[in-house]
Amino acid sequence: MRYDERDNVLSRYDELHPGTPEWEAYYKKHPDLEKTDLSQKELPGTLGVGARVDNMAWLSLISLLRQLGQEDMVDGPVDPVKIEMTPERATEKVKGFAKNILEASVVKIGPLNQEYVYSHRGRNFTRKNDIPIGTPINLPHKNAIVIAEGMDYDILKGAPKKQIMMYIFKLYSKLGYISVRLARAIRNMGYPARAHILTNNQVIFPPVGIDAGIGELGRSGILISKEFGMAFKMTVITTDLPLVYDKKSNLGVDDFCKNCKICAENCPGAAISMDDEKEIIRGVERYRFKAENCFRIWNKTGTDCGVCLSSCPYSKPPSLEHSIGLWLAAKGGSLPGIFLTKLERQVYGPHDPGKYPDPEWMEKSPDVWKEFRFNRRKE
Incomplete structure (x- = not known):
């Protein structure tokens, strides 16, 4: 069964407002979520934390993404002259x-599984009502091109300070530009293509990325890639252009994450499961993830947090030792995960943003993060 984007915690936060008919209708169907969602709106949020000068600079990135996310940017007419090419070419x-x-x-390529296409539109990030909330989504494309961009580990070490939001949206802006340009190039070749970016997205990124070989699903619910670990962002272009698929990733993530738990130990919202076993959630075997707990940290710090991205052993900077670790983990089994996790704790220790100063060009990040606990390890 396809997932309804209106049920996403970000959609509920952005699109539902107390006292409106939409609010009343949604929480009549989902009464268990109303108290939690109302409490999110009482928190400072992105613009309520940090220096105004930095928040206003961040808004410039949002305005660009809203323009890129408009329907005539992510999709459009297809050239009537189809250029014939082999899938390889x-x-x-x-x-x-x-x-x-x-x-x-x-850049990786894989099939588009229709189960990973949202059933209904849930967000109107562009603030143009070109496709109303609740509109059924029909995306018949067969293929997905997935593009990934890595994050700066030196910046991530300071998570969840305010600079995280700035640098993450820098990546979203780059990815939005790339996917809109690439989708348009494919349409110019005579094939339908649609860009899926932060501000206008019809597919669920992680499973599409798995099928394209970008990475494997980690304990946190975020993909882990060979190139970047968890420290990256993605964009997707769906199309009917015949293409050759990449092989799926084989990093040994499943066995490693079962024995690691470092991301869960350091998560300030306790959103990531510490359980040894996975559960079946909406037909998928995975570790339980409490999205509302994660989003609460976002709204308290005014950032996208990023602690899990930074603390993941796979996210560490390239080195000979890191390459050996990746090679061992890919062998599978419990021993590499146990050994490498122990070594990781000795070398890097628990996550501590206080060790890393804010970028000089930004104002000092508020000390909201000091109230959080970053090491829940059970000795």
């Missing part, structure tokens, strides 16, 4: 243009 063209001209870091 089309793949070479797409990846070459994305990497060499649009400066994409990682």
Whole structure:
């Protein structure tokens, strides 16, 4: 069964407002969520934390993303003259243009499973009512091009300070530009293509990324890639252009995460499960993730947090030792995870944003993070 984007915690926060008919109708169906969602709106939020000068600069990134997310940017008319190419040549063209001209870091291709297409539109991030909330989504494309961009680990070490939001949206802006340009290039070749970006998205990124070989699903519910660990963001272009699929990732993440738990130990919202076993959630075997707990930290700190991205052993900077660790983890089994996790704790210790100063060009980040606990390890 396809997932309704209106049920996403971000959609509920952005689109539902107390006292409106939409609020009353939604929480009549979901009374268990009303108290939690109302409490989120009482928190400071993104613009309620930090210096106004930095928040206003961040808004410039949002305004760009809203423009990129408009319907006539992410989708549009297809050239009537279809350029015939073999799937191999089309793949070479797409990846070459994305990497060499649009400066994409990682480009992978896989099938588009219709189960990963949202059933209904849930957010109106562009603030243009071109597709009303609740509109059924029909996306018949067969293929998905997934592009990933890595994050700066030196910035992530300070999570969940205010600079995290700035640098994450820098990536979202780059990814939005890349995907809109690439989708338009494919339409110019005579094939339908749609960009899916932060501000206008019809697919669920993680499972689409898994099928394209970007990475594997970690304990946190976020993908882990060979190139970036958890420290990256994605964008997707769906299309009917015939393409060659990449192989799925094989990093040994499943076995490693079962024995690691470092992201869960350091999560300030206790949103990531510490359980040894997975559960079946909406038909998928995965660790339980409490999205409302995660989002509460966002609204308290005025950032996208980022602690799990930073603390994940796979996210550490490239080095000989890191490469050896990746090689061992890919062997699978419990021993690599147990050994490497122990070594990780000895080398890096628990997450501590206080060790890392704010960027000089930004104002000092508020000390909201000091109230959080970053090490829940059970000795």
